[in-house]
Amino acid sequence: MADFGHQLPPLTPEPLGAVDDAVLGEAIGRHGRRGRATGWAPVSAPLAVYRMTSEQVGGVWPLIAGDGLPPGGALLGLDHLSGGAFSADPIGWTLNNTAGVTNPNMIFFGAPGRGKSGTVKMFALRQMAYGYRTLVLGDVKDEYDPLCRALQVQPHAVGHGLPARINPLDFGPVGNDWSRLSRSEAQRRAAMVFSRWLLLLRGLVGSQHVPFGPTAETAVGRVLRDLTGYTDGADRMREITIPQLWEALRAPGEELVDACRYADRQQFLDDTRPVRDALGALVTGHLAGLFDAPTTVSVDWRAPIQSLSLSRLDPLGDEAVGVALTCLNSWGRAMTQLAEPGDLRIVIRDECWKQMRLGTDAVKSLDADLRLSRKDGCVQVVIAHKPSDMLTVGDSGSQAVAIAKDLLHLCATKVLLGQDDQIGDELSGLLGLSAMAEHIVTDWAAADRGRALWLVGNHVAKVQTVRTSLDVALTETNDAITAPPPPADGVGEPGLAPPGGW
Known part of the structure; x- marks a missing residue:
């Protein structure tokens, strides 16, 4: 009060009277001593009551932190909602049903330059310490090349004029020791192989806008069994290629015509x-x-990472890249179908929308992999820029669009990096984001690289990915933009790009 010009009179406390020792020694009941102002109140003081929504609690008590996820798996950064460190463990979340997580699949959405690829590479790099091995099925931009070379792994490049070949009809580990298998096990593996091949061929034929109905499936399935020797009961399955299948359909034998119930060869x-x-x-x-x-690429599952580069196909257009991704998708499934127990793998699918735009059957192929991830023990990582990438795979209301929407629900972990306001509205419509969650994606996450809203089952985390200087050197994807040009005389090596960081 003195600051405002008011002088209050001093308050002199009354002197304490003498206390009778007899009073101190007597028993005092729960209501105190009898007399004026000598006991306790018979009722407690009323409590202040506040009514508010859960969205307003953070404003009334901003320093109260929520519960975070269990500290297991790869340490990625800080959770600004719980105030603690954030660790990602999709397999552990699935096994323990943490926050209602039912599968280990992950999907990343983020505008270019928001740190989407860097976050994915950070996740794969940190999980290697826990025994995970990463398979990049189609690196369309060579973004994983520096990480592979730093781990002393030579990435495989697929392109015209290069020695690498991938046979999408490869048996993979399923074809090992075929002659030693029991009859029931051989039949089970054969069913797996032929089912995968038919799904691949249906997608490839559909990419040419040709229907693949039951009649065509019967003919193609019969040719596949004949070429591999399964029809004749051979104890060793022969490896075949798509050109061999094409030639067999062009020159059918009488047995094939009869087996497919055609009147004659011309029909x-x-x-x-x-x-x-x-x-x-x-x-x-x-x-x-x-x-x-036949495949010339050997996948070394003892290595921490394996990558197949498709950057040489980029000048051929999105359709060529999509066909290549479809073939790699089938080949990758063959490589991972018979994983040993405890063999933990991460399968990264970048630019998958190029494959999905080939048609409904191409979307079904990706859908099948996501549904089998829990059984196969793989963490399937799908990367896209925005929701419309998933919704432009067909006409509105088509089967392809319906399956693409379901892919979002087949990924229990959704990582939403910075987006524009319009894209934030699309995400809210597809995922049912609250106004606060949408604001995090379009405002807080868009303000800096590596920031993301993690939706782990029914748990929400506001995560800032933290990278060390070594992590930046291994996961930075802006070298093509930030690196200085080479010397004009062509002598010497260009300087290193500034590490930056986020």
Whole structure:
């Protein structure tokens, strides 16, 4: 009060009277001593009551932290909602049903330059300490090349004129020791192989806008069994390629015609011509020199990471890259179908929208992998820029769009990096984000790289990814922009790009 010019009179306390020792020694009941102002109140003081929504609690008591996720798995950064460190462990979350997580799949959404690729590479790099091995099925921008080389792994490059070949009809580990298998086990593995091949061929033929109905499936399935020797009961399955399948359909034998219930050979040729033409266009076009011969790439599952680069196909257009991703998708499933117990793997699928735009069957192929992730023990990581990437795979209301929407629900962990306001509205419509969650994505996460809203089951985390200087050197993806140009005389080596960091 003195600061405002008011002088209050001093308050002199009354002197304490003498205390009778007899009073101190007497028993005092729960209501105190009898007399005026000598006891306790019979009722307690009323409590102040506040009514508010859960969204307003943070403003009334801003220093109260919520519960975070269990500290297991890869340490990625800080959770600004719980105030503690944030660790990602999709397999552990699934096994323990943490926050209602039912599968280990992850999907990342983020505008270019928001740190999406850096966050994914950080996740894969940190999980290597826990025994995880990473398979990059189609690095379309060579973003994982520095990380592979730092770990002393040579990435495989697929492109015209390069020695690497991928046979999408490869048996993979399923074909090992076929002659030693029991009859029931051989039949089970054969069913797995033929089912995967038919799903692949349905997607490839559909990419040429040719329907693949039951009649075509019967003919193609019969040819596959004949070429591999399964029809004759051979104890060793022969490896085949797509050009061999195409040639067998072009020159059918009488047994094939009879098995497919055609009146004569000409009727078979007339009825299967659209499928043959579609396969022929692929064999002489997008598959030529890339996916038309036995596999020359050996996947070393003892290495911490394996990557297949598709950057050389980028000048050919999105359709060529999409066909290549479809072939790699089938080949990668063959490589991971018979994983040993405890063999933890991360499968990264970048730019998957290029594959999904090939048609409904291509979307079904990706859908099948996500559904089998819990059984196979793989963490499937799907990367996209925005929700419309998933919704432009077909006409509105089509089966392809419906399956693409379901893919969001097949990924229990959703990582939303910075987006524009319009994209934030799309995310809210698809994922049911609250106004506060949408604001985090379009405002806080968009303000700096590496910031993201993590939706782990029914748990929400506001995470800032933290990278060390070594992490920046291994996961930075802006070298093509920030690196200085080489010397004009061509002598010497260009300088290193500034590490930056976020």
